[in-house]
Amino acid sequence: MQRNKNIYFVYLMIIIILLLLFFTALFIGSSYINPLKIVQYLLFNKQLPKANLIILTEIRLPRILLAIMVGAGLALAGTVFQGVIANPMVDPYIVGISAGAGTGVMLALFLGIPLVFSHLNLLPIFAFAGALLTVFIVYQLALVGNKLPVLTFLLSGVALSFILNSIMSFLMVLRTENLQQLVFWLMGSLAASSWSEVKMILPYFMLASLLIFYYGKDLNLILLGEENAAHLGLEVEKSKLIFLTAASLLTASVVSVSGSIGFIGLVVPHIARLMIGPDHRKLLPLSALLGAAFLLFADTIARTLMAPLELPVGIITALAGGPYFIYLLRKKSKNIW
C-alpha cells in the first residue's frame, strides 16, 4: 500500500507542476501583460485590452497547448518504442520519422512550392506527408509475411533515416536561399504555433494516445519477450502493430508542427520509469504528463530567455534534461530500466 501512496503523490505533484507551468507560461512572454489583469480576466471576466486578449488567446494559449501535446506525444511515443523494441536507447525518431518529415519539407521548398499559401502555413502538411510516407515504407520493408520483426523494423528505419538525411542535405546544398525557416524547424521549435496546428494534430494525438493507454497493459507482457507474451495469452503481432502504428502516427503528427525536438522521447520515459517502475498502466500517463511539463517549461524559457529573440526549444530540452539524466544514471547506474 505504501507503493500506491507514492504513486498518488507522484501524480499529484506532476499535475500541480503542470498547472503552475501552464499559468506561468500564460503570464509571461516577450510583450508584457500585467499578470494581475490576466487573473482578473480569467476569474471575473474583466475586460482586457484587445491587443492583450489576442496575444493571450491567439498566441500564448495555442502555443501552450501545442507544447503540452508535443511533449506528451513525444514522451508517450518514446515509452512505447522503448517497450516494444525492448531497447533503452530508442527514441521516436529512430524509425526515420523526423528525417522523412524534413525531406518532405525540403522537397516542397526545392520544387518551389510556397510554404505559406494565403495565410495558411503549409510546412506542417508537407512534413506530415513526408513522415507518414516514411513510416509506411519502413513497414513495407520490415514486413516478413504478415509478421513484423521488431529488429527488422528498427533497422529499416535507421537505414531509411540515413538515406533521407543525405537526400535532405543534398537538396539543401543545391538550394541555399530561403532555408532559415527550414533550419529553424529542423532544430525543433514551437515558434510557428497557432490554432490551426493545434487543430491539425489534435485528432491524431487523441486517437493514438487513447489506443496506447487502452492497450498499455500489453506492453508489460511484451517486455517479458514476445514468446512469453504469446504464452500468456497475448496476440503479440496484433499488439505490436497497434503500438507501432499508434506511436508512429503520434510522432509524425507531433514532428510536423514542432520539427525534431530531441531528448524528450528518449529521456522522459526513463525518468518516468525511475520514478514509478515499469508497469505501463502507471508509466504511460506519467510519462505523458512529464513530457508535457518538461516541454512547456523548456519552451517558456526558449521564448523568454532572450526575448524578443526565440531560441530553438530543442537546445533547451537537451541542455536542461541532459545533466538531470546523467545525475539519475549515476544514482541508479546498475539498472537503467
Added chain:
Amino acid sequence: MQVDKITFSYNQNKVIKEITMSVDKGDFVGVIGPNASGKSTLIKNLARTLQPIKGVVYLSNQLLNKYSAQELAKKMAVVPQNTNIDFSFNVYDIIMMGRTPYQKRWSKLKQSDRKIVKQVMELTDTYKLKDKIINQLSGGEKQRVIIARALAQQPEILILDEPTASLDINYQAEIYDILEYLNLKLGLTIITVSHNLNLTAQYCQKIFLINSGQIYAEGTAVEVLTAKNIAQVYQAEVQVKKNKLTQKPIITLLPQNKLVDNVNAKSKDFKIHVIAGGGTAVDMLQQLSSLNYNLSAGVLNSGDADWQIAVELGIEVVTADPFAAIKAEEVIAHKKLINQSDLIILTEVPFGYGNLANLTILQDFPTKNKIFLAGQNIKKRDYVKGKAESIWNKLIDGDNLRLITDQSQVLKEIKKFERLKMER
C-alpha cells in the same frame, strides 16, 4: 494431447519429419535428443510458437489452432528456455502476469487472482521473494518464479524447454522435485525438453528420444535409455547403470580416448583376452573397451564384478557358475577364446582351487604374447599352498611376456605388442 504427423521446416530444411506422438492427461513426459535433433522445434510446435507446415496438433480433442491466444493460455502454460527479463518488475508483479488470460485490460485485481498467486508462490517457495526485483534473483530463484507465473495460469498442461539449463545441480533437482510434486499431487500434465538424460530418466514416466527430426525411441526410461540407443543417437560411448533405489537408469559418459588417439571408431582387429576376477579388471575393461579393442575375458564367475562389467560392455566371456570351481567344458571354451587372441592380460587376481585353471591354462600357450600385472607379489595371492606360485614362476620365464608393476603402464605395453603385430 495428440500430435498427428507434423512436419516443420526452416527454409526448406526439414527439422521435424512426420512426428506422431500422444501425451495423456497426467503424464510426465521427457523429450530428449542431441543438438539439432529438432526437439526444441518439436516443443515449439506443441506450444504453438511455431506452426507445423504439415500435420496437426490436438489439445483436449480440439485443434490447437482453433484456440484463441487467451483460451490457450488458460489450458497450456509454457516456460521458455530464455527467461531474460531486463526490467525491474518485482516477483509479485511477474507472477501476477500469469493471471492475464483471466483478466480484462483495465479491471481491478480480483480476490481470486490474489489467492491463486499466493498459492502458487507457496507451492514454488517464492513467497519470500515477492518484493524482490526479478533481475536480482539467482538463476534457480528466477526459474522458480517463471514456473510460478506459468502455474498462475492454472494450466492443464505445462511445457518446459530446458528448465534446468545453466542451473547448479542442487537447483536442478529442486526444479524437478517441484515438477514431480505438481504432476503427482495436482495431476498436471508436464512435458520437458532437456539435455540432461539423468534428470529425465529419474523423473519422467515417458520418454521420447528424438533424432534428426524423428522419434528414434519412446517408452519408459529403461526402454529408451539403453547404451545402444544413446550410442546410435548421440555417437557417444556411455555406461548405463541402474539406480539401486529407484531402478531408473543412470547414464555415465565414458572418456573418449579414441579421439585423442585418432584411431578410427571401428573395432580394432587386435584381440585382447583378459584373465581376471574379483573386480581386478573393472577399470581396465572399461578403458580398453572405450578404445575399441576387440576384447574377450574368462573364466569369470557369474555375478563377479569383472563378469558384470564384461557383460555390460558386451565383451565375449566364458562364464562359470557363481562361486563354483571352473569346470572342464569351461576350460575348453576358454582355450578357444585364448586361441583367437593376439594378447593375453593377466590381472592381479588371487588364485584359489576354484580358479587355478585360469593360470594353468596359460602353460598351453607358450608363444602367445602376455602381459602379467604384478603389483602385488604372487605369494600373497596364492591360496593353493604354493601351486600358483610355482606355475607363475615357470610362466614368467617364458618368451613374449612383460611383467608390469604399475597398472598405468598397461596401455603402453599393449601398444608395443600392437605395433609388433602390424609390422609383421
